[in-house]
Amino acid sequence: MFRIERKSGRYPLGINPAALLVVVFLIAYPMFASDFFTFQVGAYPLILGTIALSLTMLAGYGGMVSIAQMTVAGFAAYIVAILGTNSVGVMGLGWPWWLTVIVAILGAALLSTFIGAISARTEGIYTIMITLAIAVAFFYFVRQNYQIFNGFTGFAGIEPPTLFGVYWRDPTPFYYLTLAIAAFFYFAVRYGSRSTFGLGLQAVRDNPRRVRALGINVFLHRVVAYFYAGIIAGTAGVLLVWFNGRVSPGIVGVDMAIDILVIAVVGGMRAPIGPFLGAIAFVLLENFAIDLIDRERFNTVIGLAFLLVVLFSPDGLLGLWRRMESRIRLPRANARWGVRANRDDWHPAGSPERM
């Protein structure tokens, strides 16, 4: 195996001062932000970003664009409502919170694995189509099913536990909870992308046929990637249901599923920071575009933003930033990104073979 050299010598202690600044800002954020900003503009993009992170992991490193990641997160949210307590009077088995959370995350991971097992035999755009079909089918299913999923209404009154004397739905503690989880998965994905499995997955993305010839199980790599993505999305789904306090079919609808895709694409799929950038941009637009245009036409705005990014900067805000960077600091930036920028990074796996 080869190792990717980490460039740690350029900064003192190997830490990029800009990154340090971001970390300090993120930790200090609730101290100067109002409750609304902490909760809606702070915690919410972190949750959306974590869900989109699972898609970035699949698409960026595995070449599999799955539209069903929101379905996975929504499934975890539903499990929390069904096994835990809710105020609707349907299901709500009253399990202890820790057991509910564990089952929800594992259940989501299993669903994700199942989706992976269905779609991993196909490649490229087929994956988009199949996962989209799964997402829509799941949406119609929960909307029609009243025994388990309480149909159109869904569940309400879902509360996070009160632990260590802290009510975790208060803006500040909830913000730190989401920040900790988002940071954990961010670093997990960063670390994982350099692990043997991560490198194998990227090899599968770049050339499945060659990888197969090396005796590596392509299918298994993809399905395992879906399992990890399911854990990320499932955990975010638990946070999402605590954030909303309710869950209904709308959360697993096509709009939401596409929103996650928009977030991941707008942010950029080349690095795990991308989805968080995308999520912040999305939530800022969602909250403040109302002042500029009619609230009703939000989807047009977000669709246009998405279209512009796809048309003019296929690697998202991240790519935009890097291109600016390379223009400003040409020599060094080229050494850093030149090689990567030339390679078509998140092209769907397998498409060169079909041409």
Add this chain to the structure above:
Amino acid sequence: MRKPMQRRTILILGIVLLAAALLWMIFAVWPEWLVDTLGRKKTFVNTLLNGVTLGGLYFLVASGFTLVFGLMRNVNLAHGSMYLLGGYIGYEVAEATGSWFFGLAVAFLAIAVSGILLQVAVFRRMEGDELRQTLVTIGISIIAADLMLAVWTGTTYQFDTPEGLYGAVVLPVISVVKSSGAPVFIKYPMYRLMVLGVAVVVGIGLWLFLNRTRIGMMIRAGVNDREMLAASGVNVHFVFALVFAIGAGLAGFAGVVGGTALSIAPGEDIRYLLASLVVVIVGGLGSVSGAAIGALLIGLAEQFGLAYFPTYGVVLTFLIMVGVLAIRPQGIMGTR
């Protein structure tokens, strides 16, 4: 291993037996035990006909989708939006002129033009970059859905069934024999049968167009090898634009036909996009005959699911898709 020949014989035998059983179930007067297990015969026959006609409608939508994919490898996820837009345009024109058929023609043409625009403005610019094309069509469908909501609001529109096509026809199928000995025949809406007829005509027309005309030959050649077709002096871009126009136009056409059989409302775009996706996944991407088989299967599954297990109806559609993917990832008629 059995020889392929024998396997095919068994398959054909199975299909023939199934068809015979189905025919018997349609035309025979049901004995007691069958009524006990499946419910009334009328429900069964109506569900069957609903399924077949819905399959016809799905075929109209999905055939355009699959045609475009087959030639250009473009997954047009705005296909559902084209269906809905076709429905709205057809409705407006039909309301204004009072002629349903005129609305149908305008919807076909308008959406065909929008398809050409999409092909020229978007797909031609990023040829070969499938994923980006797909993402662009997603963006377009988001905007289109929102703008259509702005123009036509959330109201459900219902076409007036065209002159001479309303009412019900009495089918030569006996549902029950009354105690007096008089047979009761099953009635079925005329218009829905027309939908099925249109689907069959369009299907045959497409087949003739693809297999018996010069342009169809070019299209088939393009499906097999785009570069060679271009190298032999054919204006590939013209062929692409034409196929895109036909594919999109069929979506708009289906919007009017389907909007009359059911209704047009926001959300229908997603529904028909899903139907097209599932139909072509099951039938095999790029194959028109596959789209026909897939549409029939999905239409039947949806209606039988709705009639016999309402809450789990969607699951049945989904199971068919998963089953096909597990056995034949390329779809029933698909080739790799």
